[in-house]
Amino acid sequence: MLKNLRNPLCRPTHPGAILREDILPALGISQSALAAYLGVSRLTVSEILLEKRAISAEMALRISKTLGGSPESWLQMQAALDLWEVVQKFKQNPKRLPKSIPALASA
Structure with missing residues (x-):
């Protein structure tokens, strides 16, 4: 699996x-x-501009058609931010992480 080239300590930029x-x-x-x-x-x-609302698939398409770029690029920016925020939340409370299935964890 490829490693993310982004710095995992830095919060990704919100599309807004x-x-x-x-x-x-x-x-x-x-x-x-x-x-x-x-x-x-x-x-x-x-x-969206105040970063209080996420970019939905529909909004990504609207932005893409209006301003350019692909809808996927707008959604990827949002997904990177969403995932980073969830990782930070689990780092603060690791007990909330789901448990691994033992047979899969050793594979």
């Missing part, structure tokens, strides 16, 4: 941060304008 810090300023458009282009509410866009 990419939109907020890189894409919207470069395009010179507002949250309201982006919401209109995406066909969603301004609140939805605001929550």
